Amino acid sequence: MIKEITLQALDPQQFIKDKVKDIQDMVGAGTAINALSGGVDSSVVTMLGHRALGKKLRTIFVENGIMRQGEAEQVAAMFEKLGVAVEVVDARKEFFSALKSITDPEQKREAITQTFYKNIFGKIVRESQAKFLLQGTILTDVDETVAGIKRQHNVFEQLGIDPQKAFGYKIIEPLIQLRKDGVRRVGRELGLPEESFDRIPFPGPALAARVIGEVTPERIETVRKATVIVEKLLQYTSAFQYLAILHEDRVTGMRNGKRDFGQQIEVRCWNSHDARNATPTKLPYETLLQLGKEITEQVPGVVSVTYNIATKPPSTIEAI
């Protein structure tokens, strides 16, 4: 049983001091490695690990080709400013090749997970001297999976490390007693800039979860361009989450007086407290029409834009 540290009980300075010492004690003269996604949890773990281990920590950022516009550059630049070296690994080819011809959402997720763990990050871990793996697991993640040793076994399996040989590997999870609010508090104390906490939720499979049908570099570029517009126009709403989805269905359009069988982008903008229930945000019509205008004008191949008006349930926040 993991003992929760609530936000009220949390002394962030003391927490950081304790965790830095724990990490140093565990790693000792060895080296550690971690994967940075740019999300809050992995960012906070990177900062803690850096403070504890300095150059004895290798932080890997995998450019998978399915992130939002400028995301890899922004994350790398932010950590550079904080004095933390991040190794950016360009794995775009590997991800797109794993996603080729797949249209089933579950198979897409599986292809992304497999490519990340086994082929890219797993390979780096296996080839490195690092036997310590820093992970940004938080208490909510544990609630959502089976707890304890089984979960850690899974991580090694995912990384392609034989459980027989995994004996030497150790996972360090310094945030495991915290929930999201506590993680944010610790992150602020560690000097992470405010914009790293403001970001709206973004799914693990990234923009691949925002493309219905096959994920190709071209289709990712289409939904990426639409996402820029959606995030620009909706960032000042107080919405819980907003996103653009590229449909596979083709619809009729008109360009320069000629029939143009084109693509459709669906915009979703949710009000929600806990993501379990959600309702569409009542965006002003000027905003809706501006979304329609900018997306059809600026995203090549898109002739039609819709706004989702169902609730969750029976809808879900993401489309796939």
Next chain:
Amino acid sequence: MIKEITLQALDPQQFIKDKVKDIQDMVGAGTAINALSGGVDSSVVTMLGHRALGKKLRTIFVENGIMRQGEAEQVAAMFEKLGVAVEVVDARKEFFSALKSITDPEQKREAITQTFYKNIFGKIVRESQAKFLLQGTILTDVDETVAGIKRQHNVFEQLGIDPQKAFGYKIIEPLIQLRKDGVRRVGRELGLPEESFDRIPFPGPALAARVIGEVTPERIETVRKATVIVEKLLQYTSAFQYLAILHEDRVTGMRNGKRDFGQQIEVRCWNSHDARNATPTKLPYETLLQLGKEITEQVPGVVSVTYNIATKPPSTIEAI
């Protein structure tokens, strides 16, 4: 060159008297036949032909299986009230069999046209004694096609009648000098009820134009149910047109706490004067949310509903 009769110049009583006499003179001792779709033009032609020929006119209504809920029954009932016998031909099997496996919009249209003209109505015409065909062509239709004799040749070809043998056939087009406003005026004079003029525009390929992907009886039933809700909730708007579209793309949904990979309905509601340009109607959010609620609750398999927020151009009014 066809001489236009403008609404200002139109004397509806005199027009009806003249056309009734023209039709009687042309048909003489023979018989005539016409196809009633339920639209204004074919309804007015049916009334004119009935007044001129009585039982010497056979009026055919083809139930193609892709009409809106209750449409065939309503049209038949309306003409029964007016004392006009309408032969309802059940051709649902033939249409669905012609549409099987077709996903391309142009091929869909072609399959519907071919089935109607060659297989169903053409067969009836060929097997009948009627050599006179009444058609609701209006001046706007002529503007939109090549004028005169060529167009009439096309009709025979479409009906599967060899132009060599078509010599005996004659087409009568009593509304050809009128535009839509004049047709409505004449229709009122002929006693057609007011609701026959209020109907929003509906495309020739009917609900098949509202289904992206293959047209099956099940998919038509889905979009038909959604159409009932859309027409019920939007009939009091002053919109030019409103419609429901069934997408082929599947999206994730939740039912009774379980994942449900389901279908999406797109609602479009257009403001427009002439259909050349159109903008989305600014429906109140209560209406949008009610659409989302009723469609997901009442249409089996639908978990998601969107509202179109693009303009025409680059969108079009219909989706395919």
